[in-house]
Amino acid sequence: MMALTRGDKHDRVLFTDEKIFTVEALQNAQNQRELLPKGSQRAVDFERTHFPQPLMVWTGVSGLGKTRLVFMQKNVKITAEVYRKQILEDEVLRWA
Template sequence: MKRLSRSKGLFSRYTTPGLDRVLFSDEKLFTVEEASIRQNDGILSTCTSAIPEKYRFVKRVQKPLLVTLWAGISSVGLTSLVFVPSGVKINAATYKELILEPLVKDLGKTMFENGSFVFQQDGAPAHIAKSTHEWLDANIPHIITKVEWPPSSPDLNPLDFSLWPTLESRACSKSHTNIESLKTSLGREWENISQEMVRTAVAVVHRRLKSVIKQKGGYIE
């Protein structure tokens, strides 16, 4: 099972201090709609009328306006957000043009004091394309390759299990009338994420890897 074997490999390779050098990255879609109440945040009541009106329903439309973000997180902090232009699909070419070249390429100088870091990305098609890996081999000395990162593992990426949900709950606590309002809110709340939260999110990755191994590759949330 790839998820189990790769989790074992990462667990052995990266101790908790070793994770300090890893930059975890991810893309995420956000819509102008109000964030929905998650299952664990439900309200218990014997009748609908007892629930405050604002919590009864969250309006949804068939095709809401949305924006795609890219970001990175490491124990030393967060990268800036990259807003993918409307209508642009992330493929190998646009991934390089919008994210790798202008931002990731110089992170060794701008984000990590010793100039050395390990770049992580998931198995999205743009990430595992041949041209992407040729660029990474030429520009980023250390990466977690496509055969090292466990497949379908959002529960191991701090952005997925911690930062994205937090950002969505804060920036989308109410609906937005347009994309610019959404972008402004996302940018503001991203800047407000504390360094303590960032360090904690990265620090628990090693423990999560251990949990995946204990569950023989099972998911932990």
């Protein structure tokens, strides 16, 4: 790692990360407060699905800048082939 940081070589290191978000998060009354006028009725009506859809987002950053956010399609299994094509070839090589 020390050899990579000599001179401007550290600019060429690309740090990447991915995160899976739940599109329809559960309502938590402890974290989401409602300020209502005194004496008013509290009406709560939440519609939820049993299995909310996940959304994967990928990005990268280096000393030269940052990549675009990559949003993976719903219900796509992230295999080595999908990762190579949609992330490495389409984003990293285009960005480099």
